[in-house]
Amino acid sequence: MKRQELHAEKLLTWRRQQLAIGGRAVDLDWLLDLAGGLAWSALQQLYLDSNRPVELGESLEQLEKLWRRHLDDHVPLQHLIGRCPWRDIELEVSPAALIPRQETELLVDFALEDVKSKSSGRWADLGTGSGALAVAMARALPRWRGHAVDCSQEALMLASRNLQRLAPSASWTVHCGSWWEPLQPWWGSFDLVLANPPYIPQALLAQLEPVVRDHEPHLALSGGMDGLESCRQVIAGATKALGPGGLLLLEHHHDQSDAVLILMRDQGLTDVAFKFDLQGVRRFALGRHPVSLPLPG
């Protein structure tokens, strides 16, 4: 990054001018941080002393170009920068895959809490997209074997790059295909499977914000007529693919909790339960492969 020095007052004036055109301060400050290398806390210091010099990793002209593209064409800032902070990592992102969302970070916490006493095992991330969940699993469970699946070859290439850069020494493989199907050789041996499948009902797609609807892949968003088509397929394969006691953890739409829990119970999963997201919404579902009981006698 080529550092540029300028006067703090100039930067603060520029920031006011940009916000007068439109957009949210939180997004502009995110751009200044990620593209300009100016952390939010450092920006706050400038208000206390606007005479000080400030270093930026990008020229104001270039930052303004990015901001205009975001405002005029609704291009997500993450696509303009090509990166997205998520948990403790910074992922490469592109229009090939969903930009990883903050609520999905919780899926990792629930998973790791469940397996904390197991030093080895096998995990899978179904519908890996950018590879966010797979990278988190690979880094947190370095002695486990991992599998990242997506039916989009482009998404899988992005996930591979993120895995190679962020979890180079962990044991993982990527597979192109539909949900459990490319994992057939390992069916019956999965201890932990995470999935954030596409779950937006068809009728709601047109109502999404343009920044999502026009720039993120339809394949990553659309869950079919009722939003549950992908969830159904993932849950349907769980009992044959999970090992005894293996855990399936799913993210779903804000109003799908009851339906997803019923699907899990109908498929014979046990310990079926929901978890809340940061807004207190029932956003996650989990179910376990029934551990077979020894036959009497």
Ligand SMILES: C[S@@+](CC[C@H](N)C(=O)[O-])C[C@H]1O[C@@H](n2cnc3c(N)ncnc32)[C@H](O)[C@@H]1O
């Ligand atoms: C909502 S995105 C989730 C991406 C990533 N796991 C995350 O949480 O950011 C859903 C992903 O599922 C993938 N997908 C859709 N249909 C699929 C299928 N039949 N088999 C495998 N992956 C699929 C999409 O390509 C997309 O990457």
